Amino acid sequence: MQERKNIPSKYHLKTSALVLLTIATAFFPRVFTAIGFPAVINFLHFALTIVICSLVIPRTHGEVWHSISKKLLLGLYILLLVMTASAFLNSAGVINIFLNLLLLGQPFALLIAIVGISTSRINIKQMRFWLIFFAFVHFCFFTFQYFILNLRDDDVKGVFLGQGAGHHVGGAIALTAGIYFFVTCKLPTWIRLFVGVAFAADIVYSDSKQVLVAFALSLVILLCTKLKNLSETIRYSAIALIVGALGFKAAQIFFAGSLSFWGNSERFISGLKLKFSVFSIINSYYHSPFNWLLGLGSGHTIGRLAWLTSDYIDYLKPLGITSTSVTNTILTINDTHPLSNAFTGSSMFALTFSWAGIWGDLGLLGLGVYLYLWFLVWQQLCLDNISKLLLLNSLVLGAIFSWLEEPSYMLFIVSLIGLQWHESRLKQTTFTTCNRQNARIVSLAQNL
Secondary structure, eight states: OOOOTTSOHHHHHHHHHHHHHHHHHHHSHHHHHHTTOOGGGGGHHHHHHHHHHHHHGGGOOHHHIIIIIHHHHHHHHHHHHHHHHHHHHHTOOHHHHHHHHHHHHHHHHHHHHHHTSOTTTOOHHHHHHHHHHHHHHHHHHHHHHHHTSOOOGGGOOTTOTTOTTHHHHHHHHHHHHHHHHHHHOOSOHHHHHHHHHHHHTHHHHTTOHHHHHHHHHHHHHHHHHTOOSHHHHHHHHHHHHHHHHHHHHHHHHHSHHHHHHHTOHHHHHHHHHHHHHHHHHHHTTOOSTTHHHHTTOTTSSSSHHHHHGGGGHHHHGGGTOOOOHHHHHHHHHHHHSTTTSTTTSOGGGOSOOHHHHHHHHHHHHHHHHHHHHHHHHHHHTOOSHHHHHHHHHHHHHTTTSSGGGOHHHHHHHHHHHHHHHHHHHHHHHHHHHHHHHHHHHHHHHHHO
16 A cells, blocks of 8 residues: 655544544434533534545545545545535525535545555554444443333433434444454454343344344345355355344344234235335425436435434524425324334334435435445445445445434444454555565575
8 A cells, every 4th residue: 555654653643533533423422412512512523524534635645545535535526416416406505415415425534534544553453442442331321221220122222312213323333343343353252252242232122123134134135245156155045044043033032022013914014115105205296307316405305414404493594404395294104104103113114214315315316326435335445244244234224214324323334344444454465565575585595
């Protein structure tokens, strides 16, 4: 990897610290506000991401710039152009474009910052320690809530206090941290297994069934990408069957009531029909053939910006935020239908999921650009199976709820992917250096 050699080490240390600070401010804002910090801290991670990128991008050169950063930046620029064209077509406010770009583009911006830090200067073990430490703090919170405060199910939110879907976010991060710890940490197997299970227990405590379903489906998809010949097909199919059987048995033990209720095929099919009815609802508001390509405008359908606008309308109204009746129509159906409302339904069948919001706001063109950005991450940065599994899991969760626009979850995931990329590159560099040294030794021995 070619980097500028005259960049002082203090710069890299400061950038690494800023990356961790950004993740922390996205991870713990609910805790900070609970102890008296102003509510504006909920948005600090956006500002920090912009600051980090402004520091890293001008100093990123060589192979990293051409193969990764430049492509991601170009993709974000094209996404901005699509958002602008969509806003022009649908009379959306300029602030809509800016906020939607922050929500959708922040994970890619943070990845650009992470990969732009010199591998030779980043302390991988230290970064891993802090990320696991963040997850450990969450573990302490949800354990205290469950065993000491006697909270159950949706009320077990860990550090995501007061957040509507905080129990799901907490369950997803706990499971991710448990898997990541088990796979990457250099400790005895029994310790890694114990820690992994302890973290993953949050799924049971918080009743985060959708997290387990998404993980199982992501694992199956990952296994399918490994099928290259008959022997691999047999081996990975056996793994899938074992994991599926264990997962089903665990569901019978811990989620028996939910499994018997939602396992009804008629109810399940009805739930899926309800979920995907969001596309026909959005389509019914099209006023031009161009809406198929450009959607109805940022924040105008059911993306995270749309259904959070009402919570911050006092701040956003003076800035020129725009909205439409599409959002209220979909939210009304979602909140009143027995299969999707918060009391008798399941978020598995919610109409408010990321892929519908991105398509509704930005159309097929915007959705295609967004998918292309994740394809670049898969191709350029996901160099091992754990990174691929984490990315697939995020994309699958995006079909359930607004996970792709959840900063705390997405920044945690992309930071792990970036960290794994650095470690893979470092191993590759070390391996290449060793081979060159061995070749020199052999050459010298032959000359002697």
